[in-house]
Amino acid sequence: MIKRKTWQSGLLYVCIMALALVTLLPIVLLLTNSLMSGREIVSRYSMDITIFNVLNTEYIKAGDESFHFVEMAFLPDYITFHQYFKLFFNSPEYLRLFWNSVILCVPIVVGQCIISVPAAYAFERLQWKYKEYLFFIYIIVMLMPTQVLLVPHYLLAEMVTLPPYLAIILPGIFSPLGVFLLRQQLKGFPHECLEAAQVDGAAHGTILYHIVLPNMKPSVAVLVMITFADYWNIVDQAIVFIKNAFDEPMSIALSKVMQNDTSMFFAMACFYIVPIVVLFMACRDYISQELSFVGVKN
Amino acid sequence: MNVTIRRRNKKKYREWVLWLLLLPSLMGMLIFYLLPFFLSMYYAMIDNVVSHRFVGLQNFIDTFHNLSFQQALKNTAFFILVGVPLNLICSFTIANLLKKVTKLKVFFGLIFLIPMIIPAGAVVFVWKSIFDVNGILNWVLYSVGLPMKNWLESEWVLGIVIIIFLWKNIGIGMILFWTGLNRIPKTYYEMARVEGGGAMGQLFHITLVYIMPTGFVAALLSIINSFKIFKEIFLLFGNYPSEWVYLLQHYMNNQFLAANAQKLSASAGIISAFIVSVLFFFFHSQRKLSEHFS
Numbered sequence: 003m004i005k006r007k008t009w010q011s012g013l014l015y016v017c018i019m020a021l022a023l024v025t026l027l028p029i030v031l032l033l034t035n036s037l038m039s040g041r042e043i044v045s046r047y048s049m050d051i052t053i054f055n056v057l058n059t060e061y062i063k064a065g066d067e068s069f070h071f072v073e074m075a076f077l078p079d080y081i082t083f084h085q086y087f088k089l090f091f092n093s094p095e096y097l098r099l100f101w102n103s104v105i106l107c108v109p110i111v112v113g114q115c116i117i118s119v120p121a122a123y124a125f126e127r128l129q130w131k132y133k134e135y136l137f138f139i140y141i142i143v144m145l146m147p148t149q150v151l152l153v154p155h156y157l158l159a160e161m162v163t164l165p166p167y168l169a170i171i172l173p174g175i176f177s178p179l180g181v182f183l184l185r186q187q188l189k190g191f192p193h194e195c196l197e198a199a200q201v202d203g204a205a206h207g208t209i210l211y212h213i214v215l216p217n218m219k220p221s222v223a224v225l226v227m228i229t230f231a232d233y234w235n236i237v238d239q240a241i242v243f244i245k246n247a248f249d250e251p252m253s254i255a256l257s258k259v260m261q262n263d264t265s266m267f268f269a270m271a272c273f274y275i276v277p278i279v280v281l282f283m284a285c286r287d288y289i290s291q292e293l294s295f296v297g298v299k300n
Numbered sequence: 301m302n303v304t305i306r307r308r309n310k311k312k313y314r315e316w317v318l319w320l321l322l323l324p325s326l327m328g329m330l331i332f333y334l335l336p337f338f339l340s341m342y343y344a345m346i347d348n349v350v351s352h353r354f355v356g357l358q359n360f361i362d363t364f365h366n367l368s369f370q371q372a373l374k375n376t377a378f379f380i381l382v383g384v385p386l387n388l389i390c391s392f393t394i395a396n397l398l399k400k401v402t403k404l405k406v407f408f409g410l411i412f413l414i415p416m417i418i419p420a421g422a423v424v425f426v427w428k429s430i431f432d433v434n435g436i437l438n439w440v441l442y443s444v445g446l447p448m449k450n451w452l453e454s455e456w457v458l459g460i461v462i463i464i465f466l467w468k469n470i471g472i473g474m475i476l477f478w479t480g481l482n483r484i485p486k487t488y489y490e491m492a493r494v495e496g497g498g499a500m501g502q503l504f505h506i507t508l509v510y511i512m513p514t515g516f517v518a519a520l521l522s523i524i525n526s527f528k529i530f531k532e533i534f535l536l537f538g539n540y541p542s543e544w545v546y547l548l549q550h551y552m553n554n555q556f557l558a559a560n561a562q563k564l565s566a567s568a569g570i571i572s573a574f575i576v577s578v579l580f581f582f583f584h585s586q587r588k589l590s591e592h593f594s
Contacts, residue, residue, distance in 0.1 A: 157339055237530070271421070286410055
């Protein structure tokens with residue numbers, strides 16, 4: 003009996019490990035391949051597609067001389083940091099793309115927190131009859147696909163001729179996600195505690211700053227992470243608003259680098275995912291706390 | 301007497317402060333979301349921005365008759381109807397596996413969340429080198445001696461998109477199911493075992509019944525995330541993909557490029573009506589379910 007159990011749990015761990023490996027595979031691939039030399043990357047991944055467009059066949063004959071398969075590899079032939087060196091010291095145009103992403107994301111994340119924390123508190127404490135209806139509007143807007151929300155943003159930006167970055171940043175700051183997340187957390191906050199402070203004569207500002215905020219740290223951290231991940235990966239809004247190739251954020255510029263300058267791709271991609279991975283690691287305890295909490299609330 | 305009046309005044313004052321705290325968010329909502337949305341609904345009902353002639357629902361009807369809109373609707377519906385249930389089934393199964401794991405629980409949970417945060421642009425190259433004409437998949441097929449295919453241009457491409465979708469979204473669904481499973485009291489299972497219920501009976505009469513609310517949340521989240529797959533598809537195929545992956549998001553995106561405010565607003569109206577009805581359906585059936593089981 004015991005033997006069967008250990009055998010079963012062994013199998014279970016093998017399954018889970020395999021799944022984890024498949025999940026991580028693309029990221030591991032990025033990391034290891036960024037240590038290849040430029041020439042190796044090009045020779046491994048060059049995709050000579052033109053010939054197939056000419057042939058325009060469904061089934062490709064692999065015997066053709068100009069045809070070769072992608073030679074994906076997890077270990078470079080020899081390890082070199084040359085691509086990183088090139089990225090940091092030799093290609094300011096790529097660094098600028100990174101900087102574009104930064105100046106797009108950081109104002110949204112900061113603004114979102116500044117707006118959402120008081121609003122969530124107010125939503126929880128207000129005694130207005132219709133506040134749940136108002137909150138439902140927030141939820142509906144939150145669940146809309148980006149393209150649908152883009153239409154109002156687009157019309158507004160056309161009407162008052164907002165510069166492209168502001169046309170993305172301003173609506174991002176007021177996105178209802180933060181209010182929703184933080185209020186879900188506040189619902190579980192002991193209300194007696196807040197009322198006791200109120201009886202003692204504390205103003206709302208004091209309660210918010212000294213009691214609520216320190217206890218909301220986990221959800222604010224998760225909000226920062228989710229918002230940052232969302233806008234760091236911005237595609238939909240950027241392709242509508244940003245017309246100038248120099249102003250593009252990394253998220254869409256990277257696919258152009260993939261096509262035009264393949265050798266730089268892996269190093270850039272790694273550099274690009276560093277901030278979000280660091281943020282994720284920094285918030286990991288909060289995330290596991292928050293996830294179990296959201297589950298309970300819903 | 302005096303005290304109650306003062307308290308009432310104080311309460312009023314405090315409500316006022318709360319409104320002040322809510323005001324920035326409320327104004328932002330109005331200016332950047334709600335008012336422009338009503339403006340777009342107005343645009344959807346006029347014939348063009350010059351004459352401002354009211355045409356009622358004509359733009360909506362035109363949109364429905366548009367062939368590329370129909371194609372986009374068909375592809376999007378297929379993607380959601382296949383992708384979302386698959387995502388739920390996979391994440392539920394893995395959550396059941398993970399439930400039995402005792403060591404390194406949090407570690408595995410975090411690993412499965414990582415695809416969620418990795419930007420589409422960084423991994424799109426990996427998908428390309430797997431599924432492209434000379435990619436790994438064709439290499440495997442060639443080595444085994446099976447016919448190869450230009451997958452990204454074929455009618456199978458939506459299947460590939462579903463695989464990418466699953467890779468990205470199984471994690472979050474799994475975490476939701478996992479927490480949901482842990483909340484089902486163990487005594488239910490013990491009772492079922494005492495009364496002689498088999499593994500299948502336990503699954504259908506306990507697990508699936510009590511996981512239902514979590515399932516609703518996971519399904520909703522999955523539908524919302526299914527619209528975000530546009531990022532990957534856009535980075536893989538650009539503005540004009542083959543007809544097999546032409547989604548509603550592409551249709552809207554091409555209307556943006558054409559700067560056609562009427563068509564744009566009409567299709568936004570249609571999609572938002574769809575989302576709102578899905579939402580109402582979800583909340584309604586969830587309420588019914590919870591009444592049924594409580």
